[in-house]
Amino acid sequence: MTKAKFIVIEGLEGAGKSTVISAISNFLSAKNIKCKVTREPGGTPMAEAIRKCVKEDWEEDVTQQTELLLMYAARSQLVSNVIVPALAKGIWVIGDRHDLSTVAYQGGGREISQNKLKILKELTLGEFEPDFTLYLDIEPSIGLERARGRGQLDRIEQSGIAFFERAREMYLSNISKMQNARTVDASKSVEEVEANALAALQTWMSSI
16 A cells, blocks of 8 residues: 655645645545645644744734744644654645745745755754645736635735745746646636646556
8 A cells, every 4th residue: 555645735825725625635535545634834733823923913023034933833843743643644644835835935935045944944844845746826916816805814915916926936936846746727717726636636646
């Protein structure tokens, strides 16, 4: 039997990650594959508290360094306490974001150097990597309009269109270099995005 895999869904705000994650979870369950869904930042009691710190507005400037360190602190908790133990038990994990989000948002969006990100990644994650990454690509203006439709934007969602354009560029640049990664056009209908995401997943699964 193939060992458990860590599948990550990435994308900007409003790309439809939650919908695709639900479809993938149902797909795997139908194949009698046990799976667990996680999110970043979050996924453990401490990481969820960190998520609150990251997302909410403060009566002070949140420095880029603080935001970056909080992201890796939450990720360290999630990987060590949830993801790795689940995989060891044969449970597949579907991640709503992982390290590529930090590369895109803090590296691209906040323009923090990739060398600094690499140091923190090595410190907190070592060699740990997703087995497969699915990136849902969408124009920032469309994604943010969808996000506004869900309600009030959080602190990061209020970062401005230029921030998200830089994040998207970083996503696309990195995804193009990753062997076990695929891009899905998230501007299409929900049905088309789900179908294309599942097709990409099935193609990858047939190769492992």
